[in-house]
Amino acid sequence: MIKQAIIPLAGLGTRLLPLTSVFPKELLPINGKPGVEYILEECFQAGIKDIIFIISTKKKLIKKYFYNDNFYKKIINKKKDKRISNEYKKILKYKKKIKFVFQNKPLGTGDAILKAKKFVTENHFLILFPDDLIVKRNCSKDMIDIHKKYNCSVMASKKVKKNEVSRWGIYSVKNKISNNNFLIDDVIEKPNQKNAPSTNAVIGRYILSKKIFNKLERQKKGIGGEIHITDAIRKLIKDNSKFIGHNFAGKYLDCGTMKGYIKSSLEISKL
Ligand code: G1P
Numbered sequence: 001m002i003k004q005a006i007i008p009l010a011g012l013g014t015r016l017l018p019l020t021s022v023f024p025k026e027l028l029p030i031n032g033k034p035g036v037e038y039i040l041e042e043c044f045q046a047g048i049k050d051i052i053f054i055i056s057t058k059k060k061l062i063k064k065y066f067y068n069d070n071f072y073k074k075i076i077n078k079k080k081d082k083r084i085s086n087e088y089k090k091i092l093k094y095k096k097k098i099k100f101v102f103q104n105k106p107l108g109t110g111d112a113i114l115k116a117k118k119f120v121t122e123n124h125f126l127i128l129f130p131d132d133l134i135v136k137r138n139c140s141k142d143m144i145d146i147h148k149k150y151n152c153s154v155m156a157s158k159k160v161k162k163n164e165v166s167r168w169g170i171y172s173v174k175n176k177i178s179n180n181n182f183l184i185d186d187v188i189e190k191p192n193q194k195n196a197p198s199t200n201a202v203i204g205r206y207i208l209s210k211k212i213f214n215k216l217e218r219q220k221k222g223i224g225g226e227i228h229i230t231d232a233i234r235k236l237i238k239d240n241s242k243f244i245g246h247n248f249a250g251k252y253l254d255c256g257t258m259k260g261y262i263k264s265s266l267e268i269s270k271l
Contacts, residue, residue: 108226129204131256152242156205168201189230
């Protein structure tokens, strides 16, 4: 069973400036709810029991958001408001399940995940990138089912346009396993159009084995001078670890860019 999820939240959010100059992007409201709560709901509905948040000193507000239960308590004592008391209960529930780990230098996704190493107790765990919202269907749950069936690592994916490959991790397919599921042959972080082996882009949901930590500990900086999770995954694939790319069924909303962030509220309000 997959019980633990790691959520990296230490990114600077420069693509969403000025909204993120004082406020963490993951707390920005999307149709009236902080973006990170959509990610948490996806986790809990998929059966995750234990969450590890990777934050930075610059993003301490995220911890405060989940540790502000005294503030709610005072208000609830003064006025009985069902909505506020439900929010209070929700925050308390989340607080109990989230551990906070710090990554103070923005050295990349791989470095962020490595920071969670000592808290990972299961052989396999889930990673969710909060910029990538997937609605209408629980992508994590579907990936956990695939993991159970094939006993392997899984990455969420979708087809992208040829001229967009340099924005993503791109993988090549060894063979098709079933509808929407592909055995991965190789993966490259943000290739240019010429080097891209396909247009299959990795989206921010991963089920990985603990073996990734050995690779991350030795991982050198890659494109853009950062330590990428993709580069460590590539090494596991080279060691014959089985990775499935799962073309998810839900609707993808890219909340990491201004255009996508604005669109995500509109799309969610229509659900
Ligand atoms: C990261 C990964 C990339 C993946 C993407 C999905 O990139 O490095 O492989 O395709 O997430 O959102 P980032 O969004 O941090 O640039």
